[in-house]
Amino acid sequence: MRLICPECKNEVDLKSYSKLKEGDVIECNHCGITLSISAIYEDGGITTEIVDEGK
Numbered sequence: 001m002r003l004i005c006p007e008c009k010n011e012v013d014l015k016s017y018s019k020l021k022e023g024d025v026i027e028c029n030h031c032g033i034t035l036s037i038s039a040i041y042e043d044g045g046i047t048t049e050i051v052d053e054g055k
């Protein structure tokens with residue numbers, strides 16, 4: 001399972017998130033943006049949405 005940050009294009013370190021599921025919120029360890037997982041696929045792909053921290 002790997003995820004490329006949509007903001008900074010670096011690979012987000014997911015090792016600290018052992019059991020990711022849809023709806024979980026993760027933070028990019030490179031740029032600090034907050035992402036919400038919208039879908040996880042069987043092949044390990046992940047779709048995320050950027051969480052607006054100002055809300």
Ligand SMILES: [Zn+2]
Nearest residue numbers: 005008028031
């Ligand atoms: Zn990032």
